[in-house]
Amino acid sequence: MKWLRFKQDGEPCLGLVEGSHVLRYRGDPFGANEPTGERLALADLDWLPPCVPGKVVALWNNFRALADKNGWTPPTEPLWFLKSPGSVTGPHQAIPAPPAAVGRISYEGELAIVIGRRARAVKPEEAASHIFGYTCANDVTAIELLQRDPAFPQWSRAKSFDGFCPLGPVIETEFDPASAHVITRVGGRERQNYPLADMFFPPQELVSRLSHDITLxxxxxxxxxxxxGVLPMKPGTPVEVEIPGIGTLANLFA
Amino acid sequence: MKWLRFKQDGEPCLGLVEGSHVLRYRGDPFGANEPTGERLALADLDWLPPCVPGKVVALWNNFRALADKNGWTPPTEPLWFLKSPGSVTGPHQAIPAPPAAVGRISYEGELAIVIGRRARAVKPEEAASHIFGYTCANDVTAIELLQRDPAFPQWSRAKSFDGFCPLGPVIETEFDPASAHVITRVGGRERQNYPLADMFFPPQELVSRLSHDITLxxxxxxxxxxxxGVLPMKPGTPVEVEIPGIGTLANLFA
Structure with a gap:
């Protein structure tokens, strides 16, 4: 199932994809919900991010190929930081370029796990039941700001400008990350194409380990x-993160 | 005015301190509200944190005395990270000790600014009108975990365990930080007593600068x-952060 959110008459609405249409639902995607009977064309949708996260956790150094290339030591535990929930934006929304003094801005195409049920110190084998589904994410980063102060790497700040966390287009509940790829296109050109099987800590292990630190x-x-394949991008560039099986998250870096 | 939140019949309630009592209010402390006419004794209160932050921003290296002692270069801009909103807890709640493998845990007595009105790229002279008031905070930290990975300081993680952000007891709307002190007592012994005038970036400048990065x-x-005066604390230790003019935030590290 592909869940999404959209705006109608200024109100946030819930929907399920059915072919080229959306069936509107009322209620909570993670709890009780029912169809309203309304049916809209996908093409006409005023998109919202597919969920409203209270927390956005993001991983550093979780792919072997990137660690090998950069000479990073494989992590012994998930290394994470928080992005501001205010940085979340939806499909087809602009990512506003910060002032020039912030320096260069890069895209990072990523898989995002969406939690469906509270997770507190869960075992890896229990983690699947806490995962609602998966969506595409662009972990937009102010790469120069990140290391501008030699004493204090500014992870949260460099990743939290308004619009720096596009999510979407949908949450796919049947997705299997083990055999999937993430493809990022910038200005129409493929810049990233990597297998999700290359993670040091795959999704169920991430959820289990993180749930021992914080309640999800x-x-x-x-x-x-x-x-x-991460590179800076210039204002005016369209950027797409595609994960076959989920969909394509398209935004304009403006 | 001293605003607070408490629980009654399992529901969160809003109140204003009047001497040794609380006048119950309905509505939004940051918007429309009115007294319900109900009056409760402060001593009987089932306390909640005084607000429910969507974001908890925390500063590193913002006091001259600590920078001098540690040989830190004065920052040229506010250096901040995010704590999980899930780490927020109220007065008189326990701060649960994480598993022993996480290592030593320290208190950090701090002043907290509470935002009252959306702030996006505001000037320093406009910042006061976006500040609702001030409360006491304990920025509890897993000090060994923070630097456990040499390649990636784990700021967000070391500061975000459940209960690692006690706030309260009240939000004081008339407080002037310029002439106030923060006092931290651990196991009944004074461990911190420092003037708020010693900040590199005082509150109005912080709000202005941060509002250029993220929408508050x-x-x-x-x-x-x-x-x-920051030191580790042992499970079983009571810890108090007092800011005269606001009140005393008391918790048990358990």
Whole structure:
């Protein structure tokens, strides 16, 4: 099932994809919900991010190919930071370029886990029942700002400008990350194409380990980290993160 | 005015302190509200944190005395990270000790700014009108975990365990930080006593500068950083953060 959110008459609405249409639902995707009977064309949708996370956890150094290339030591535990929930934006929304003094901005195409049920110190084999589904994410980053202060790497700040966390287009509940790829296109050109099987900590292990640190709540999102092919982008560039099996998250870096 | 939140019949309630009592209010502390006419004794209160922040921003290296002692270069801009909103807890709640493998845990007594009105790229002279008031905070930290991975300081993780952000007891709307002190007592012994005038970036400048990075929303909290006197604490230790003019935030590290 592919869940999404959209705006109608200024109100946020829930929907399920059916071919080229959306069946509108009322209620909670993570709890009780029912169809309203209304049916809209996907093409006409005013998109919203597919969930409203209270927390956006993001991984550093979670792909072997990128660690090998950069000479990073394989992590002994998930290494994560928080992005501001205010940075979340939806499909087809602009990612506003910060002032020039912030320096260069890069895309990072990533798989995002969406939590469906509260997770507190769960075992890896229990983690699947806490995962609602998966969506595409762009972990937009101010790469120069990140290391501008030699004493304090500014992870949260460099990743939290308004619009720096596009999510979508849908949450796919039947997705299997083990055999899938993440493809990022920038200005129409493929820049990333990497297998999700290359993660140091795959989704169920991430959810289990993180849930020992912090309580994960329905709607919370975990960005699984990125791999090879990250580059800066210029304002005016369209950027797409495609994960076959989920969909394509398209935004304009403006 | 001293605003607070408490629980009654399992529901969160809003109140204003009047001497040794609380006048119950309905509505939004940052918007429309009115007294219900109900009056409760402060001593009987089932306390909640005084606000429900969507974001908890926390400062590193914001006090001259601590920078001097540690040989840190004065920052040229506010250096901040995000704590999980899930780490927020109220007065008189226990701070659960994480598993022993996480290592030593320290308190950090701090002043917290509470945002009352959305702030997006505001000037320093406009910042006061976006500040609702101030409360006490304990920026609890897993000090060994923070630097456990040499390649990636784990700021968000070391500061985000459940209960690692006690806030309260009240939000004081008339507080002037310029002449106030933060006092931290651990096991009844004074461990911190530092002037808020010693900040590199005082509250109005912090709000202005941060609002150029991220949009601040009503209820969001900014922890202003700590100064001298931080030490580890043992499970079973009571810890109090007092800011005269606001009140005393008391918790048990359990």
């Amino acid at each position: 709540e329905p709607g919370d999102v975990i960005l699984c980290g990125t791999s090879l | 929303e009503p209820g969001d909290v900014i922890l202003c950083g700590t100064s001298l």
